[in-house]
Amino acid sequence: MVDKDIRQSEMMRRVSVPAADAIIGKPFPVLDHGFVMLVDYMGGDSSIVQAARTSYGKGTKKKSDDEGLIRYLMRHGHTTPFEMAEIKLFAKMPIFVARQWVRHRTASINEYSLRYSLVDECFYIPEPENISVQSKSNRQGREGTLPPVEVDSFRKDLENTSKEAYANYMKHVEAGMTRELARALLPVNFYTQWYWKTNLHNMFHFLRLRLDQHAQFEIRSYADVIAKITKSVAPVAYSAFEDYELNAVRLSSKERKALQNIVNDAHSVDEAVNSAGLRLDNQDGIRMKSGEGVEAVSKINDLIRR
Ligand SMILES: Cc1cc2nc3c(=O)[nH]c(=O)nc-3n(C[C@H](O)[C@H](O)[C@H](O)COP(=O)(O)OP(=O)(O)OC[C@H]3O[C@@H](n4cnc5c(N)ncnc54)[C@H](O)[C@@H]3O)c2cc1C
Numbered sequence: 001m002v003d004k005d006i007r008q009s010e011m012m013r014r015v016s017v018p019a020a021d022a023i024i025g026k027p028f029p030v031l032d033h034g035f036v037m038l039v040d041y042m043g044g045d046s047s048i049v050q051a052a053r054t055s056y057g058k059g060t061k062k063k064s065d066d067e068g069l070i071r072y073l074m075r076h077g078h079t080t081p082f083e084m085a086e087i088k089l090f091a092k093m094p095i096f097v098a099r100q101w102v103r104h105r106t107a108s109i110n111e112y113s114l115r116y117s118l119v120d121e122c123f124y125i126p127e128p129e130n131i132s133v134q135s136k137s138n139r140q141g142r143e144g145t146l147p148p149v150e151v152d153s154f155r156k157d158l159e160n161t162s163k164e165a166y167a168n169y170m171k172h173v174e175a176g177m178t179r180e181l182a183r184a185l186l187p188v189n190f191y192t193q194w195y196w197k198t199n200l201h202n203m204f205h206f207l208r209l210r211l212d213q214h215a216q217f218e219i220r221s222y223a224d225v226i227a228k229i230t231k232s233v234a235p236v237a238y239s240a241f242e243d244y245e246l247n248a249v250r251l252s253s254k255e256r257k258a259l260q261n262i263v264n265d266a267h268s269v270d271e272a273v274n275s276a277g278l279r280l281d282n283q284d285g286i287r288m289k290s291g292e293g294v295e296a297v298s299k300i301n302d303l304i305r306r
Helices: 003-011 045-056 063-075 080-084 095-101 148-174 179-185 200-210 217-233 235-246 253-264 269-275 292-305
Strands: 027-030 034-042 086-094 108-111 132-134 142-145 191-199
Touching: 027 217, 034 217, 045 063, 045 080, 045 235, 063 080, 063 235, 063 292, 080 191, 080 200, 086 095, 086 200, 086 217, 095 191, 095 217, 148 179, 191 200, 200 217, 200 235, 217 235, 253 292, 269 292
Parallel strands: none
Antiparallel strands: 027 034, 034 086, 086 191, 108 191, 132 142
């Protein structure tokens, strides 16, 4: 092997991320009886860099360059390097949460079989503060508080219905009924469990949709925990995701026009970009040729002039 091959084989060693290793097998509680656990991961920030440098034909660089590269890839939608890291979770969630979660088709799932195994008497009762009025502006949402008497009555009905359903389920199972049919007696607040494995690119897509305020509170609670787990596996990529995807704003053509009206009456674009914390000059005072600040000036100039 020549030196280059030896360097390459060193780069190919299994990636280990101490912050992720520290939480493997630890259940993070969600809702009243649920949890999410990191089972394993493959790769992390360095796998993204490794894949990207292969595609650009460049060798290993400094840590600060690696961070810049990951942020560049995220900014420019060069997504395949993010597919090189994978996260495997084990989670327990109410069946109605699983129904929403399973819609993310780009993950691999293995669910606890209710044809094969007995269901536990484990069901979800929302906390009073999470029981709200049907939203008028968003048919899929909640807003405002209900009178405590209605909240109490809902929780009691949910508990009684769940207990009664479980008693009926067990009665028929014990009478010899096949489990695959007996389970039809159970409501969707009963808990199920699964292994869920996806790559970082699809994980960010899942998180962008399910951390959003429009996502239902219950699945958002799972997304909050999964976001923390993802951050421990790939902190630099997660931070880039937060900046350029999660907290980024997409403008419609009318919104762009509104922004033009505002900016046209304010400071210069350079001043506006600088005061937003983006650098335009090198330390020697010479203007940068590329970088996030330069891109921002170009983007805003484009917004104003069109
Ligand atoms: C707030 C909210 C409300 C929702 N409300 C509803 C609802 O009322 N009813 C409902 O049915 N669903 C609803 N959904 C589910 C939603 O429509 C998506 O199915 C879900 O968010 C998964 O997104 P996805 O398809 O992008 O993800 P994935 O399935 O992970 O797919 C990722 C990407 O792969 C590509 N892809 C995957 N499969 C295909 C395919 N077959 N064809 C073309 N491209 C593909 C797409 O680019 C897709 O964005 C809701 C989701 C959210 C977040």
